[in-house]
Amino acid sequence: MSEAVLDKLDSLLDEAKSKITKAQDEKELEEVRHQILGKKGELTALLRNLGSIPQDKRPAVGKKANEIKLQIEQVLDDRLQKLSQSSLEIRLQNERIDYSLPGESLPSGRLHPISEVLREVKDIFRGMGFEVARGPEIETDYYNFEALNIPPDHPAREMWDSLYLDEKTLLRTHTSPVQIRVMEKRKPPLRVISAGKCYRRDAVDATHCFQFHQVEGFMVDEEVSFADLKGVLSTFARLVFGQDRQVKFVPSYFPFTEPSVEVYIDCFNCAQSSTGKCSLCGGEKWIEVLGAGMIHPFVLRVVDYPAHYSGFAFGVGIERIALLKYGINDIRLFYENDERFLRQF
Numbered sequence: 607m608s609e610a611v612l613d614k615l616d617s618l619l620d621e622a623k624s625k626i627t628k629a630q631d632e633k634e635l636e637e638v639r640h641q642i643l644g645k646k647g648e649l650t651a652l653l654r655n656l657g658s659i660p661q662d663k664r665p666a667v668g669k670k671a672n673e674i675k676l677q678i679e680q681v682l683d684d685r686l687q688k689l690s691q692s693s694l695e696i697r698l699q700n701e702r703i704d705y706s707l708p709g710e711s712l713p714s715g716r717l718h719p720i721s722e723v724l725r726e727v728k729d730i731f732r733g734m735g736f737e738v739a740r741g742p743e744i745e746t747d748y749y750n751f752e753a754l755n756i757p758p759d760h761p762a763r764e765m766w767d768s769l770y771l772d773e774k775t776l777l778r779t780h781t782s783p784v785q786i787r788v789m790e791k792r793k794p795p796l797r798v799i800s801a802g803k804c805y806r807r808d809a810v811d812a813t814h815c816f817q818f819h820q821v822e823g824f825m826v827d828e829e830v831s832f833a834d835l836k837g838v839l840s841t842f843a844r845l846v847f848g849q850d851r852q853v854k855f856v857p858s859y860f861p862f863t864e865p866s867v868e869v870y871i872d873c874f875n876c877a878q879s880s881t882g883k884c885s886l887c888g889g890e891k892w893i894e895v896l897g898a899g900m901i902h903p904f905v906l907r908v909v910d911y912p913a914h915y916s917g918f919a920f921g922v923g924i925e926r927i928a929l930l931k932y933g934i935n936d937i938r939l940f941y942e943n944d945e946r947f948l949r950q951f
């Protein structure tokens with residue numbers, strides 16, 4: 607009887623060894639351990655039957671059984687170590703990172719051409735000592751028109767055909783109201799610019815849009831003259847369009863400036879055009895870049911400035927500058943957000 611049990615123990619060990627070596631991963635190995643050493647395992651069952659062995663043989667069989675158990679445990683542990691070692695190796699192999707591969711580059715955004723030009727224009731005037739002020743886009747009739755010498759029945763209102771919110775408020779049609787707002791609060795000397803969106807009831811085409819950007823600027827002090835206007839605006843035009851630009855001042859009309867001018871530069875594209883008729887100036891040789899003038903005495907009176915003060919003001923259309931600067935022929939391109947267009951700047 608005890609001989610048979612001893613034989614069984616030996617064959618159990620052999621069987622266990624072969625099962626253990628066959629186990630291919632930690633999970634399979636755990637199953638094998640369960641099969642042999644678990645509560646209902648083969649070795650456990652054998653040990654449970656120890657009672658049926660004659661008393662004098664029991665110690666020998668018990669000793670042998672324990673040795674076998676220890677051996678099986680040892681083999682299990684060895685295999686476990688091997689398996690976890692190789693599974694780690696497999697993971698290391700598969701999850702290896704090649705640091706020499708080029709990274710994935712994310713597309714980077716950039717400033718919109720209008721923002722770009724706005725910044726450039728602001729920087730130029732800051733460089734000439736102008737500070738930057740802000741004003742509301744929803745404006746009252748008073749600041750947008752009346753204080754600027756455009757009474758309700760003035761024909762010039764036509765020029766700023768407007769988007770009204772109610773009888774007395776509208777989307778500002780230019781940035782000139784900021785002049786009034788700043789002068790109301792502060793005394794000269796003043797050198798101020800203000801940039802922002804303006805709105806007009808314009809039909810959209812290649813050169814018009816119901817919304818656009820303007821930079822307004824003005825300077826007020828004792829003895830500010832037309833020569834100051836010429837100096838500041840010529841400097842501006844040359845910084846934007848090139849130092850060798852010729853600048854000319856052509857009489858014009860704005861209700862809030864007197865005299866009023868339009869500022870032109872000589873066309874920088876004519877030399878490149880082979881056809882004789884330049885596509886930029888249409889053969890005119892001159893390009894209008896902005897409107898300006900000496901601040902009308904009416905406006906200075908509105909803000910209660912003493913009569914010995916004088917000043918000049920100007921308004922720059924940012925889209926216009928951008929169109930000219932980048933040689934773009936359609937203002938609508940600025941607002942379509944087509945990346946193929948925007949990426950070029």
Ligand code: PHE
Nearest residue numbers: 780782897898899919920921
């Ligand atoms: N506000 C004028 C416009 O929108 C421009 C301008 C500003 C002209 C200041 C003269 C002085 O057309």
